Amino acid sequence: MIKINRVPPPPELTEEKKKELTQKFINEKERVWATPYIKNALFKMSKGKCSFCECKLGEEGKYMHVEHFHHKDSYPNEVVEWNNLLPTCVRCNTNKGIHDTVLEPIIDVTMCDPRDHLIIDNYRYKSKNNSQLGRQTIEVIYLNDSDQLVKPRFDIANKAKETLELILDKAREFKDGVSNSTRRKNIIVNGLKSLLREAHPSSQFSAIVATAIIHDVDYSELKGILISLNLWDEEMQRIESEVVNTSLYGQY
Numbered sequence: 001m002i003k004i005n006r007v008p009p010p011p012e013l014t015e016e017k018k019k020e021l022t023q024k025f026i027n028e029k030e031r032v033w034a035t036p037y038i039k040n041a042l043f044k045m046s047k048g049k050c051s052f053c054e055c056k057l058g059e060e061g062k063y064m065h066v067e068h069f070h071h072k073d074s075y076p077n078e079v080v081e082w083n084n085l086l087p088t089c090v091r092c093n094t095n096k097g098i099h100d101t102v103l104e105p106i107i108d109v110t111m112c113d114p115r116d117h118l119i120i121d122n123y124r125y126k127s128k129n130n131s132q133l134g135r136q137t138i139e140v141i142y143l144n145d146s147d148q149l150v151k152p153r154f155d156i157a158n159k160a161k162e163t164l165e166l167i168l169d170k171a172r173e174f175k176d177g178v179s180n181s182t183r184r185k186n187i188i189v190n191g192l193k194s195l196l197r198e199a200h201p202s203s204q205f206s207a208i209v210a211t212a213i214i215h216d217v218d219y220s221e222l223k224g225i226l227i228s229l230n231l232w233d234e235e236m237q238r239i240e241s242e243v244v245n246t247s248l249y250g251q252y
């Protein structure tokens with residue numbers, strides 16, 4: 001789970017339009033939020049990912065649902081209120097169900113940073129410093145769903161760690177002069193950049209992958225080697241700082 005910056009509402013969603021759609025929902029129970037301009041703007045806002053679990057929407061049957069943070073049945077006046085809408089996957093939307101986030105708040109990723117309330121431990125989310133908001137979010141969204149979330153997170157992060165080991169091996173050889181061709185240097189430098197991009201906020205399960213890579217001892221060694229060889233460049237520094245800001249690591 002990562003912080004998402006709320007973008008401005010789509011231009012079609014004027015105050016007048018909102019009133020019209022809200023009345024339509026209240027009177028006719030029509031799915032007024034399910035319009036392409038709302039869905040497209042939400043999809044773009046979250047970079048095509050579920051706001052809660054960070055799975056990629058639109059892949060393997062993961063259709064995007066428009067989630068009403070304050071549930072539409074309890075708060076019908078917010079049915080097309082832009083700040084109340086989030087793009088989510090079916091799994092998260094179904095788990096949240098009719099949960100009342102006003103009475104029992106959970107993390108709204110457009111309003112607060114999940115890093116203040118959650119940490120990641122062994123591919124599972126835990127509440128940070130016993131944060132009630134963190135705990136309720138984990139329970140309501142069922143963020144540690146073993147089959148649908150923990151296992152895919154492990155698979156992706158493990159693959160990234162395998163790649164990290166391979167790049168580190170090559171970097172050690174390069175440093176020791178075993179193989180220090182330009183070709184080898186490019187494999188190391190570009191390999192690390194593409195690995196860091198897998199942990200970038202626009203990638204699937206970015207919080208998990210970022211945490212797994214950044215806090216791996218292999219990563220520290222690899223970075224040290226690159227710095228000592230003057231191969232650590234500005235682009236790497238820039239991507240790394242975005243990845244560090246995505247990771248969730250800390251004490252309970």
Ligand SMILES: [Zn+2]
Pocket residue numbers: 050051052053054055088089090091092093
């Ligand atoms: Zn989800």
